[in-house]
Amino acid sequence: xxxxxxKLGWLSIRRNPLLSALMVAAIAVGIGACMTTITVxxxxxxxxxxxxxxxxxxxxxxxxxxxxxxxxxLEPPDQVTYTDAMAxxxxxxxxxxxxxxxxxxxxxxxxxxxxxxxxQSRNTFADFFPMFDLPFLYGSGWDDDADAxxxxxxxxxxxxxxxxxxxxxxxxxxxxxxxxxxxxVGVLDQWHPVPKFYDLxxxxxxxxxxxxxxxxxxxEYQLPRNGNTNCWKAPDGEGFEGFLNSECVFIQFWAELRxxxxxxxxxSFLDAYAEQQKLLGRFPRPLNNRLSNVVEWMKIQEVxxxxxxxxLGLSLLFLLVCLLNTIGLxxxxxxxxxxxxxxxxxxxxxxxxxxxxHMVESGLIGLAGGVVGLGLAALGLWGVKVLFGDDLxxxxxxxxxxxxxxxxxxxxxxxxxSIYPTWRACQVAPAGQLKTQ
Amino acid sequence: MELGPIWRxxxxxxxxxxLIALQIAVTLAIMVNAVSIIQERARLMARPSGLDEHxxxxxxxxxxxxxxxxxxxxxxxxxxxxxxxxVVDAFQSNSVPLxxxxxxxxxxxxxxxxxxxxxxxxxxxxxxxxxxxxxxxLAGENFSATDVDWRQRSEHEWPDKTLxxxxxxxxxxxxxxxxxxxxxxxxxxxxxxxxTGIIEQMQAPWNSWSGVERVMLVPQHTLFxxxxxxxxxxxGRRDELMxxxxxxxxxxxxxxxxxxxxxxxxxxMESYRGDDSMIKMLKFTVSxxxxxxxxGIVGLASFSVNRRxxxxxxxxxxxxxxxxxxRYFMAENLIISLVGVALGxxxxxxxxxxxxxxxxxxxxxxWLLPVAMLLLCLVGQLAVLGPARKAASVPPAVATRTV
Numbered sequence: 001x002x003x004x005x006x007k008l009g010w011l012s013i014r015r016n017p018l019l020s021a022l023m024v025a026a027i028a029v030g031i032g033a034c035m036t037t038i039t040v041x042x043x044x045x046x047x048x049x050x051x052x053x054x055x056x057x058x059x060x061x062x063x064x065x066x067x068x069x070x071x072x073x074l075e076p077p078d079q080v081t082y083t084d085a086m087a088x089x090x091x092x093x094x095x096x097x098x099x100x101x102x103x104x105x106x107x108x109x110x111x112x113x114x115x116x117x118x119x120q121s122r123n124t125f126a127d128f129f130p131m132f133d134l135p136f137l138y139g140s141g142w143d144d145d146a147d148a149x150x151x152x153x154x155x156x157x158x159x160x161x162x163x164x165x166x167x168x169x170x171x172x173x174x175x176x177x178x179x180x181x182x183x184x185v186g187v188l189d190q191w192h193p194v195p196k197f198y199d200l201x202x203x204x205x206x207x208x209x210x211x212x213x214x215x216x217x218x219x220e221y222q223l224p225r226n227g228n229t230n231c232w233k234a235p236d237g238e239g240f241e242g243f244l245n246s247e248c249v250f251i252q253f254w255a256e257l258r259x260x261x262x263x264x265x266x267x268s269f270l271d272a273y274a275e276q277q278k279l280l281g282r283f284p285r286p287l288n289n290r291l292s293n294v295v296e297w298m299k300i301q302e303v304x305x306x307x308x309x310x311x312l313g314l315s316l317l318f319l320l321v322c323l324l325n326t327i328g329l330x331x332x333x334x335x336x337x338x339x340x341x342x343x344x345x346x347x348x349x350x351x352x353x354x355x356x357x358h359m360v361e362s363g364l365i366g367l368a369g370g371v372v373g374l375g376l377a378a379l380g381l382w383g384v385k386v387l388f389g390d391d392l393x394x395x396x397x398x399x400x401x402x403x404x405x406x407x408x409x410x411x412x413x414x415x416x417x418s419i420y421p422t423w424r425a426c427q428v429a430p431a432g433q434l435k436t437q
Numbered sequence: 438m439e440l441g442p443i444w445r446x447x448x449x450x451x452x453x454x455x456l457i458a459l460q461i462a463v464t465l466a467i468m469v470n471a472v473s474i475i476q477e478r479a480r481l482m483a484r485p486s487g488l489d490e491h492x493x494x495x496x497x498x499x500x501x502x503x504x505x506x507x508x509x510x511x512x513x514x515x516x517x518x519x520x521x522x523x524v525v526d527a528f529q530s531n532s533v534p535l536x537x538x539x540x541x542x543x544x545x546x547x548x549x550x551x552x553x554x555x556x557x558x559x560x561x562x563x564x565x566x567x568x569x570x571x572x573x574x575l576a577g578e579n580f581s582a583t584d585v586d587w588r589q590r591s592e593h594e595w596p597d598k599t600l601x602x603x604x605x606x607x608x609x610x611x612x613x614x615x616x617x618x619x620x621x622x623x624x625x626x627x628x629x630x631x632x633t634g635i636i637e638q639m640q641a642p643w644n645s646w647s648g649v650e651r652v653m654l655v656p657q658h659t660l661f662x663x664x665x666x667x668x669x670x671x672x673g674r675r676d677e678l679m680x681x682x683x684x685x686x687x688x689x690x691x692x693x694x695x696x697x698x699x700x701x702x703x704x705x706m707e708s709y710r711g712d713d714s715m716i717k718m719l720k721f722t723v724s725x726x727x728x729x730x731x732x733g734i735v736g737l738a739s740f741s742v743n744r745r746x747x748x749x750x751x752x753x754x755x756x757x758x759x760x761x762x763x764r765y766f767m768a769e770n771l772i773i774s775l776v777g778v779a780l781g782x783x784x785x786x787x788x789x790x791x792x793x794x795x796x797x798x799x800x801x802x803x804w805l806l807p808v809a810m811l812l813l814c815l816v817g818q819l820a821v822l823g824p825a826r827k828a829a830s831v832p833p834a835v836a837t838r839t840v
Contacts, residue, residue: 022736029729033722067551104663106501106694116501116694179503224590224662233550234593234625243591306796307715310474313792314719317467318726324460325733328453332740387714420452 009361023329027369027410030322032376035406037315043395044304048193053294059253065232066284076288079249092269094255096131100124101251103218104226108176109164122209123218131256139171139186150220154182155212161187194394197294199252200301202227267291326417334425345430358422366414370407443769453737454773461777461813464730466784469809471719477799478712486534487638489571492670493701494679495533499663502692507660510690523678527668528565531659532642535708539642546609548627555608556648558641561657569669576618577634580656588657595624596656600634604650644708731820738824749828750835759829766825774817778810
C-alpha cells in the first residue's frame, strides 16, 4: 500500500510541477538556512574527545586578588601559577597530569636556501600525548625521564614534518629552534580537535601547535611565552625568577582521573594544598578550587559563540516562515484536487486512508526539500567560511549526523505543515464534488 | 470603502488570511531584530581609532640567532626606516590598536593594595610615537628622547611619565577630567606615575573590550624578543613602501625573521571580521526572508483570486468598476498586513527582550519598529498588486458561464 501511495504521490507531484517545485523550494530554503547554523553550533559544541571527556579534568586554583570587585567574585582564575603547577606535578595524586603553555619559536630549516619561519610550540609534559590520545605517524612522545632531565626533545606536527622534512620519517634527526638543537622523538598524524579543548584560553578553534617540547626546557631557556598571562599583583622578585615565583597565571593544568574516588582524592589534595598555602600567606580568598571535565569546562568558557546561537534562533524562525508558506501552497494544491478526492471517496476509500495517502505525498516533497536544502546548506557553509576565513575551516563540515538531521528535519517539517491542509482536503463530501464534474 | 463585506468575506475563509498574517508577523520579528543587530555592529565598527589609519602599516621582527643584539637592531632599524623616502615617521612598540594581542594594566588614583584599579591598554612608544600614529595631543607635552629608556621582558618597574587618552582621564577623574594633567596615578598598587599629557583618542588591541578607548602610552623601547615597527607614510605611498620596508628589514639583519606585515586597514578588517560577517549574513537573511514572504503573499492572493473568479465576474456584471475590484483585494491585503504587523510588533519586542537578556544585545531603536511595520505593509501591497490586477481584469461574462 505504501508503495502505491508513493506512486500516487509522485503522479500528483508531476501533475502540478510548478506548485510542487515551489513547495520543495520553500522547504529547501528553510532547511538550508537552518542546517547551516545547526552545523556550526553542533561542531562548536561537539565533544572533541568523547571516549574520555568525563575523565579529563581542568584544574583551577583560586590564588586571586581578595580585593577584586566584580559581579561574580568567586570565579577562580582560568590558569594556574608556575609555583602551583610545579607543586601539583610533583605530588598531586593523578593517574596522569600535565601543565602546559604556549611559545612562539623560530625554526631554522637545515636547508640553507630556506628562510627561518615562526612556529607555535606547546610546552608540556610526557603525559600530554597518552592523556589526550595524540595519534603518531612516526616515533612517540618523550618519557618522564626526558622531562626530569630537561632533554631538548621535540614532537613535530604532521604539517611541520612535511614542511621541514618533506614528510619523511624524521625521528632521531635534529631540528633547530631559537638557536638550539632539538632531537625529534615523534611525528604526529593529523590531529585537529574541534574545539581545541586543551587550551580554551588562547582561541577556542585555533589549530593545534606546530611543535611540542618539554615544559621544563621552555622554562630553563626562558623561551618567549606566547599566550595569555594575568597577574593580580606585581611580582616581588626580580627578573624571570621573580616572575616564576609570582602570582601570575599563565599555565593550563589538566588531570586524568579515572574514577569518582580518584577525583575525590585529587580534590581533597587540592584543598589541602590551598590550606597549606594559606598558612604561607598565599590564597587570600575563601577556598574555591575547581575540577571541571571537558564538557563542563567548554561550557564555563562559553565555547559556543553568542553570534552562532543568535543565528541559530533566527534561522529556526526563518524555517517557520518557510513552513507557513508551504502550508499555504499545500492548501492551494489539495483544494485543487477536491475532484480526485471526491472520486476516491465515492469509490470507497476511507478518510484515514486518504489522509495517509496525502501525508505520504507531503513526505515525498519534504524529502526532496531536504535533499535540495542540504545542497543549499553546503553552499551556506561555504559562504560562512568565505566570510569568517580559514579559522573556521573545521566548523563548516557536514557529517552523516548532520545530513540525516537535515533530511529528518525536512520530512518532519513537511509532514507537520501538511496536517491541516490534508485534514481539510479529506473533509470533502463525495457527492458535492461528483455533481459538478 | 466596503470594509464590512471585506471583513466578513475574510472571516468565511480565515485560514489563508491567518497564514499570511502569521508569516508577516514572524518576518517582522526576525527583520527588526536582525536590523537591530546590524545597527549595533555597524556602530561598533564605525568607532574611530584616532589614528591616521590609511597611511600606517606595521611589521613584526623576531630575533632567533644566539648572537642577536636586539637593542642595536632596533636602533639601527629605526634610523633606516625613518630615513626612507616617503616615510613620515616610524617607531617601535609592543603592539598596535585592534591587533587583538597586547598588554593591559590597572591604574588607580590612590595608592593601596585594597583599591581596585581601572583597566587600561599599555603601548610602549618613543618620542616619534604620536607623530607616527597621527594622534592629537590635547594637553601637556609629548615625550622627549631623554624620557625613553629600554625595558626588559620580565621587568616590572614603570617609568615616571605617561600619556593617557581623554577617555581614560574621564574614567579616572570623572569629576574633573581636564585636571588629570600633572596628577599622579598609581600602577602596581603603589608605584606613582605622572600624567604628562592627554591624547584625544586611541583604541586598545581588543575591540570588544568595554574599555577599548582607555589607553596609556609609556616612554620605553621593549626588549621582548619579538617586536613591532609602526610606519606612517606620505598619503598614498603606503602600498608602494610596504614591500620596500619588508625587504629592507629582512636584509639588514639575518638573525631575525620579519613577518605579519599588515596595513592598519587590514588590521581593522581582521579585528572586525566577525562583526562584518554577521552584518553580511543578517542582510542576506533579511532580504531572502522578505522575498519569501512576498512570494507567499503573491501565491495565496493568486489562489484566492482564482477561487473567487465567479464572484468577481458577478460583481463586475452588477456594475462594479475595475478599480473597485482592485481596491477590494488591496484593502483585504492591508487588513491582513495590519493584523500581521500588530502581532509581529509584539513578537519582535518579545524576541528582543529575550535576546537582550540572553546575549546582552542592545534594545530596539524606538523608530525601528514603526518603520519596519510600514515597510512590510508596503511590501504586502506591492506583492498583491499583480494578483489584484488579474482579478480586476476578469470579464463580467465569466459570471454567466459556468453557473
